[in-house]
Amino acid sequence: MAIKSVQVGMGVRGEQWAKVVHEDPRVENVGYVRRRVERAKQTLKDWGVPDAPCYADLETALKETKPDIVILVTPPEVHHEQVTISFKYGAHVMAEKPLSEELEESIDMVKQADAHNLKLAVGHNFRYLAVSRKTRQMIMSKSLGELGFANFTYIRNRDGRRKDLNDYPLEMKYPMLLEQSIHHLDLMRYCYNDEVESVQSMNFHPAWSTYAHECSVSALLKFKSGFHVNYLGTWTSGWNRFCFEWRTDMSKGVLLQKQQFSDLWKADLVEGLALEGERFKTPEEGEALQEVKLEPCEAFVDDTRLLLTEFLDSIEHGTPLVTSGKDHIKTLGLTTACARAHETECKVMVDDYLRELGVPASWI
Helix, strand or coil, X not given: CCEEEEEECCCHHHHHHHHHHHHCCCEEEEXXXXXXXXXXXXXXXXHCCCCCCEECCHHHHHHHHCCCEEEECCCHHHHHHHHHHHHHCCCEEEECCCCCCCHHHHHHHHHHHHHHCCCEEECCHHHHCHHHHHHHHHHHXXXXXXXXXXXXXXXXXXXXXXXXXXXXXXXXXXXHHHHHHHHHHHHXXXXXXXXXXXXXXXXXXXXXXXXXXXCEEEEEEEECCCCEEEEEEECCCCCCCCEEEEEEEECCEEEEECCCCCCCEEEECCCCCCEECCXXXXXXXXXXXXXXXXXXXXXXXXXXXXXXXHHXXXXXXXXXXXXXXXXXXXXXXXXXXXXXXXXXXXXXXXXHHHXXXXXXXXXX
């Protein structure tokens, strides 16, 4: 019997979810929720998705369709209400990140999931990119030695007024941090298989930004293993060219990602090669980057497909839910700890901060 699904939200990301759900033989989408029902019906025609009932509100959809799962592709400020209603009707939930802009609300949602014995997953799809999975594999195998330090740079001029982008971040507090950097921080936790011990952070707001609040983040992260990451992310650049680089230096070499979704490179450190007689060798004479082979992967589609597979497997077979709400508390907590560090102009010890906000010790 197919797993029945209701999707709430039909924006840019909603189209990607609709495609993945429609292609999965285990799932039957029994309804879409959007305030403007006629517009929702037209959107379904534009997507080429077979007609499904459209509803103006979630509770009506839940009463009439009795789905097994609800997929929330909606702004974070409405997640708490939508998750609460979904659990009331016995549906497991997959929600786009963040669960909420407020850590306390997210904690409550996770507690509700436990109380109802239902699954709560969060859409950290970037973990399922081929490049992310390969990075984690190489780091955990220690093929390039022990972790030393890393530099993560994401510089983009994202005009929030563009029609093909979600517009709710325009008025969000810390839009870069809560909508984009949260992905990067989650990837660090996942790929380095480690938790952050302390963070120092500063958010800032270039004068020409289209966002109402701080859209740039500069942070120094110290992991519990002693490993350090220097992070810079912005949605307001002075250049339309997107600049991405994630470099991880290890005791036997370096791992380098130069494109956001697609490539991975490595170089082996050869002892004694840096010096030749009395002079340093030039980069051209030194170690060359070697491309790391990756599986084909269409960003936002193949990674979302794997995310959905994990969610369904957890429901059907009880397999561990890696991107669980409980795990998300650590990522969201780290993200809001960056905001706390900015506001207080002090280093924040992440575990102490989580305990202060009421996160149970067993979740940390």
